[in-house]
Amino acid sequence: MAEQAPGVRIGGLTVVYKTPAGELPAVRDVSLTLEPGSITGIVGESGSGKSTLALSLLNAVQPPGRISAGSVEIDGLGNVAALKGEELRKARGRHIGYVFQAAQNSLNPLKTVGKQLLDLGRSHGVEDLRGLVRDAKELLGRMGLDGARVLDSHQHELSGGMRQRVGIMLALVLNAHLVVLDEPTTALDMITQANILKIVREVHAERGLTTLVITHDIGVVAEVADRLAVMYGGRLVEQGPTREVLGSPSHPYTKGLINAIPRLVGDIDEARALPGRPPTLATVPKQGCVFRERCALRMDVCDTVDPEAVAHGPRIVACHAVTVKEHA
Amino acid sequence: MITGTGIVKTFKQRGNVLAGREVRALRGVDFAIPKGGAASFIGESGCGKTTLGRIIAGLESYDEGEVVIDGTAMSGLKPKQRQPHFRKIQMIHQDPYSALNPTRTVHQTLFAPLSLRAKQTGRSKGWIEERAAEVLSLVGLDPGSVLARYPHQLSGGMRQRVVIARALTVDPEMLVADEAVSMIDVSLRLGILALLKDLRERLGVSVLFITHDVATARYIGDDGELYVIYRGQVVERGAVDTVIADPVHPYTQSLLSAIPVLHGLERPGEQPVVPLSSLDATGDDTGCLFASRCPFRGERCDERPLLQVSEGFPQEHACFYPERRSVIARPLSEV
C-alpha cells in the first residue's frame, strides 16, 4: 500500500441492528470524507451511533448489526464494506489501526505487552519479528515510555495513561496509516488526557496519518481535530472545520452541546443543559428530524421530512431551520 | 458544620505477605464545610480525594485526626453511635448504574429509607407515599411516571436523579458527590449540576463535590471553597473563582493548563504549566511532594511546605515560591 496517508470516503452509510422490534438503524445515511493527512473528530452522546460508524470503517460491526447500505472507500483498499474474510482481517491492523475504547481493558491481562505484540505480528505474517519489537520500542520511546520495560509488563503494572499509549503503539506498529481512536481519553484525568492528546497530534504529524477520533467530549476534538462532525441519533447533523463549528455552530444540537459545557471563566449561568434526553435505538424517530424533540427551532416540516445534509461553504448542516435561514 | 483536622489514612497493600507496601492516601488534611456551604476537592486520580470523601461520608475509617459533625467528634464513638451522625452525610456515587439495585423499583428504593424514617418519627404510611412523591419532584422527576419503574427503564441522568432523591429521603445535611456527572451524557450533565446547586439554595443542603474536572466545580456556587489535593496533601485552598482565575501553586496551574481549549471560542492561557513527568505515587516522600514534577523547583523544595497564607495572595497554598501565572483559556469575546 502507499506509504502516505489514505483518504476515506464514506457514502450513504446505513448500519442496522436486528432487534425484537425489527431492524433499527444505528447509523443512517451518513456521508463523510476524511481528507488524507487530516484529523477528524466525531462527537456524539451515547446512542448517537459514533462507535458503530467507527467500526464500519473496519467493516467490523458485529451481529446483530450489519451494514445495510452505503460504501466505505479507503484509498488503496477499495470499498471496505464489500471486503470479506481473510482480506478484511489483513486490512485491519495492516492498513487501519484501531485503538479501542478504554484501551485500559482491551489488553490481555494474562500476557505481557511484548507477547501480545508478537501475537499481533504473527497473525499478520510479519517475518521480521525483531524489527517489529524494535519499531514498538521506538514508538513507545517516542511517547515517553521505557519501551523495554513496558513490553515486559503485564496490563496491571501499567497506569491508565500508559495503557492508552500501548494501545496507540499496537495500532501503529504494523505501519497503518489510517488510525481510529475510540474515546481515547475517557477515564483518564486531565493532565494525562492533555499528554495523550499531545502525543496523538505529534504522532499524527510525524508518521503522516489520517486520523479519526471518536469522543463524547467536545474539548478533546477541539484540541486535536482539524474537522469536526457531530452525530445525533444515528445522523450526522453538522460537520465542518473545527474552529468554525465551535466559533459559530449552526445546528441547534451543536449549539446546545457547546452551550452545555461548563467553562472556567464567564457567567456560569449562561451554560445550560439541553432539555429532554438523547434517543436510544428504540426511541429514535423513524420519520422526520431526529433532534426535533429537543429542538427550540422546531417547525411543522421537522415532524415529517428528514432534513438533508446541505453544504454551506465548507460546512455541511442537516437542519430545516438553518436551510430556511440561508435562503431567506 | 462538618470539620476535619489532621486526617491521615494509610492503605496497606495486601497480596504480598512478606513486603506489605504502605500507600499514604492522606497526609494530615484539614477541611471545614459550613452548614449550607459548599466545597470541592479536585486532583488527579489517586490523589486521595475520593478516600477523603468516603471518610467524610462514614464509609471509610481513618488512622489519625478527627472528624467533627455538628460539634460531635466521631473518633470516640462506637460504630452504632456514629451511624446517626454519618447518616446526615449522603454519598452520590459516580456510577448511577451500580448505585441502584436492579431488582428493585424506584418505589421500593425510596420506600425502605422512608419507612425507617416514619417509624422513628411516628408518622403514618400515607406520609411515606407523600414524601416519596415529594423527593422525586424535588429532583425534577414526575413521580407518577417513575415510581413503578426499574432502574434499567431509566436513562443515566434519571437514575442519578433517583439516587439523589434517595439521599434526600433522610433529610441529609450534606451531599457528597463523587464524580457524580462523569458517566452521564454531556448534554444532561449540566442538569444534574444545576440540580445540586438548586438543592443547596432551596433546602440548605451543603454540597461536597469531588471531581477531576475543575470547570464543574464552579457549579457548587461562588461561595464554595476549592481544595486542590495532591498525593494526599491539600496544596491550595481558597474561594472557587479565586483559585481558578489566579492559581498560585504549580500543581493547580498544571491541572488548569491541561483543560482542553475550545479553539474558535477561546484562546489558551499565555503561561501554561506542564509537569515534567507523570504522577508517581510511589515517589520519594521527603520534601515537597510535587518537586520532582515541578518546572519551578527551587532550593527550599527539599523541605515539605505547609498549607499557609502568604502576603499578596488571598488563598492558602503549600508552595515556597508562589506566583500567579495566566494558565486558563479565556473566551475570544473577552478581548
Add this chain to the structure above:
Amino acid sequence: MSATLIPESASAAGTMRRNFWRGVWRVMKRKPSRMAGVVIVVGFAFMGVFGPMFYPDHLPGDINQITKPPSWEHWFGTDPQGRDVLALVITGSRYVLLCAAVTAVITVVAGTAIGLFSGFKRGRWDTVLMRITDMKLTIPGLPLLLVLATVWKFGSPMQMGLVLGLLGWGGVARAVRAQTLSLRERGFIEAARGLGLSTTHIVSKELLPSMAPYIAMNMLISVTGAVYAQVGLFFLGVLPYESDNWGVMLNLAVFQAGAMIQPNALGYLLAPLLAILLLTLGIVLVVDAMDEIFNPRLREE
C-alpha cells in the same frame, strides 16, 4: 404534586406481584422448550402428590402375567410378581421426589444462609464458617452414605433427604459467599448502609433478590443430584428394599428379573430410567428461564 395519584402501598405491592407473574408467563412463552419443561416438572410433582392415591397400598400381582413385555394392557410390561410397571413407577415416585425436594430445600437454605452470613459479616465468622465448609467439602459423599446405610435404614424419604441435604450444601455456600462478596461492594449496598437501613433489610431485600436466579438454579440442579444419589444407592443394593421407589425397581430389574439378558424384562428396566431422564430434562429446560425470570430487565423486555 398533590395532583399525582399515588397508589397505596398495599395495592402497589399487589400490582408488583401481578406484574411479576405476568413477566414470568412472558419469559416462559418465549421458548416452547421452557413450556415443555414446566409441563414436565409440574407433571412429576402432580404424580408424586396424587399418583399413589389412585393405587392400593399393595399393588395386586397377576400370576399369569409375570415379567411380560410392554403391551396395551401394561404399557411398560409387568414385573416378576406380575405387577404393572407403570403403576410401580407412579407409586414409587413419591419417595424419590419427596426426598429430592427435601434435599433441595436443605441444600439451598443451609447453603444460602451460611454463604450470605459468611460473605456479609466477613472477618472471623467468615474464616470459621468457610473452614467448616471446606472440611465438609472434603468428606467423600458416597462412602459416607454407604457407611451410614449400615446403621440407618432410610425407610422414610425425609431421612434420606435430610442426609443428602446435609451432604450437599457446601458448594452452594461457597458460591453464594462469592456472590455476596462481590455484591456488597456495589454502590447500592453501600448506599443502603449509609441510609441506616437494617442488616436484615440489606440481606433480605437488597442482596437476596439479586442472587435469586442463582439460588433457584442451584435448587433445581440439586433436585437432579438428589435423585441420582438415592436411585444409585438403592440400585447398588446397599439400602434395604423397605420402600417402593425407582432405585429399588432398577435393582430388581437387573438382578432379579435379569433385564440384561431377558428381553421381556426390558420395560421393567427402562420405565424408571425414562422417568429419571424425563425429570432431568424438564428441570434443565426450566433452569434455562431462571435468569430471565429474576432479572427485571430480561423479564420485561
